[in-house]
Structure formats: C-alpha cells, structure tokens
Amino acid sequence: MTARRSDATRAAILVAARERFAADGFERATIRAIAADARIDPSMVMRYYGNKEGLFAAAADFDLRLPDLGDIAADRVGTALARHFLDRWEGDDTLMALLRTAVTKEAAAERMRSVFAQQVGPVAARLAPDPGQAATRAGMIATQMLGFALCRYILRLPPVVTLSPDEAAAWLAPTIQHYLTGEAAAGAEETGRRGQP
Amino acid sequence: MTARRSDATRAAILVAARERFAADGFERATIRAIAADARIDPSMVMRYYGNKEGLFAAAADFDLRLPDLGDIAADRVGTALARHFLDRWEGDDTLMALLRTAVTKEAAAERMRSVFAQQVGPVAARLAPDPGQAATRAGMIATQMLGFALCRYILRLPPVVTLSPDEAAAWLAPTIQHYLTGEAAAGAEETGRRGQP
DNA sequence: CCCGTTTGCCAACAACCGTTGACTTGATCT
DNA sequence: AGATCAAGTCAACGGTTGTTGGCAAACGGG
Incomplete structure (x- = not known):
C-alpha cells in the first residue's frame, strides 16, 4: 500500500486527539476541539476514523514495550520494571489518555485489562x-503502578508529584519486587478462606 | 433548625446521585437520569442543590473514618489500615463517585487530595x-490504596477482582506497613539528586 | 488537457444537556 | 376558612455535541 496524500492530516489528528484525550478524558475532549488543534475541519475526523470511538481506538493504541528482562538478575527486576514504567509514563500521552478514559468507558477498561494481562502477566x-x-502477582503489580500514575499524573497528590524519578523508583522497586518474587500472601487464615467461603 | 418537609426528597436525590456518579462518572451521569431514579422532576435538583456541581459536592462529601490506631501495635498498623480501606470501599458508593470524577474534574481531584492529606497524613x-x-510515606500509601481500588472496582482486572477481602488485605498489608514504618528510600544515589538537580 | 478521485470546507440537523421561570398542588397557621 | 408559603410539575430556552451530505478545489493518470 502506497503512502496516501492525507497521511499528514491523519497523523495531525491523532496527535491532537491524544493530547486532548490525555488532558480532558473521553467525554470532555470534543471532536471540534481536536479538529481545531489539528487545524482541520471536524468532518475530516469522521471521514478518517469513522466516529469518536474509532478515533479514540486509534489514538489509544498502546504498548508497554517491556524490555527483555532475561539478562537481569531476578532480584533486580523490581527496579528495572519500576524505572521502565516511569519512563513510559513521562514521555507518552497515550497512557494518560487510556487511563483517563478507562475510568468511564468500558471499551477502554477492556483494553487496559488486556495490556496488563498480555504484557505484565508473562513476566510474572x-x-x-x-x-x-502468577496472575495475582501481575495484578498486584498493576495496582501499584497504576495507582502511582493515578496519584502523580492525574490526581497530582503533592508528595507524590514532588518525588524525583529516582526517588519514585526507589520507593516502588521493593514493592514490585515483593509482589513478583516475594512470599505469597495466604490471607485466608484469619477470618475467611481462599476464594468463595 | 427544624426538619423540613422536603428532607425525604433531598435524601432520595442524594442517594440516586451517588449511585449514578459512582456508576457513570460526572459527565455521563445526567441530572435527568438522577431525577428519574429519585422519581422527581429535574428542576427539584436545581432548587435544592443549585447546579450539577453543587449536587456532586453534596453527594461526594466523604470521610475515610479512620479509626483510632493508638491502641494497635505499630507493626500491625499496616494490616489494620488495609482492612479498613477495604471495608470502606466495599460498602460506600461515595468513594467510587469521588474517584471516577476526580480523574476528569479538578474540584474532585482537590477534594481527593485533601482527604488524603488531612486523614492519612496525620497517621503517617x-x-x-x-x-x-511523613508526607511522602502517606503519599505512597495513597498510591497503593487508590491503585488497588482502581484496579478492583473500576478497571476490574480479573486477578484483582477475584481476590477475597482477606487475601487482598494480606497482599496489601506488608506494602502499607513498609511505606509507613519501613526503611525510607533514598533513591537519588544513582543518577540524580533529591528534588531539583 | 481532461476526467475521475481524493482532500477539504461549509452549513445544517437531530439529539441531548443543564438550567430557568411560570404555574398548580398541598400543607400549615391564624 | 382563607391566606401564606413550601413542594412539586410542566414546558421551554439556549447551547453544545456527534454526525451527515453537498459542494469546491487540488491532484494525478491517460
């Protein structure tokens, strides 16, 4: 397939969409505002992406890009994962757009689920x-990483925003490491039983 | 001040509002839908709560209701906090309404910040x-607890949803305990420096 | 050079939303 | 009983949104 003449426009729409979705979330980001940012007509968005959901699906296509962890000592994977997550969040609007939308749109939540299941799951x-x-361990890692992103980039809790990337990684790494390779939590020995009582 | 005749209506509106805000978030929860749930006219909502933001402010008035932790051994506070958070989330729509909205509305985010600063901060x-x-430790606790709530109640990541409350508390407690009283993370010794470089 | 296709703009529609104001009903007090 | 005021209903307005179809300009192959 050869390059179309409208590829520049398509890309501009996608960039503007990611910024607006990341900053405002799905409902508050209007097609008109996105089109204005991209300096084109709103109807162009419909022509190239069908409707608002199609635009979001294209804009929020995301990959964690986890590195090969094979050559890292097993007890240093926590640090490596924490650093990688932080790098990924700082530079890319896509994750924020996805998170902001996943809170209110089921389709985006489903994508978030598959990202973690297919990319963090295998590592665990x-x-x-x-x-x-393994699945539970991957899930707990997700709670910590998404919670950190939520507090730092979205809710902007001051003590979490203030942390330097190195400090943040230093706090997160032991937790990730523990969820990954630490002692499993039985948890059912006090008042309940595993699964349904 | 004596009880007004409209108190039942006011309460019904508030209940319906909390459910809708919790289920749909601020923008997708319409005043018309809330009024229909409460079986009254939309204009009643305006009369009693001014506007949609006023309604949300009233519906999302929230208190963590942290118990006195003075009589608990310092090394068991993590477990107590984890259990209390879980109890609080399971039974009350308010926290979910607040979290779903805080992701896209600055006023709700500010309320979330003050909840954690004024209620978790002192414990730390x-x-x-x-x-x-202390503030940093409280912030890290917030990342873990909110991240867990996000993954379990909103994104519904399967491995996190599956956990029984006891299992969840068993996983969370050591992390909370570590953030509270464990060794602080220096974090600036490798590539950066504390605060601004 | 001409014709079909792509690219873009413009105006408009239909639906929905928050919000308002006027009117009716019902309770309460003198 | 009649006056007063709260409680509730109804219809509508102004604005915004996603979405659509028609039309003009630019492009490219024959």
Missing part, C-alpha cells in the same frame, strides 16, 4: 516462584 | 520514624 509467569499465583 | 506523621518523610 516467568519469574514467580509459584506458577498458580 | 505519628508513626513514621522520620518526620520529614
């Missing part, structure tokens, strides 16, 4: 000491 | 080994 599966708990 | 200030790091 390879490094977790207990294969049966 | 009393138990942290290093007073200067």
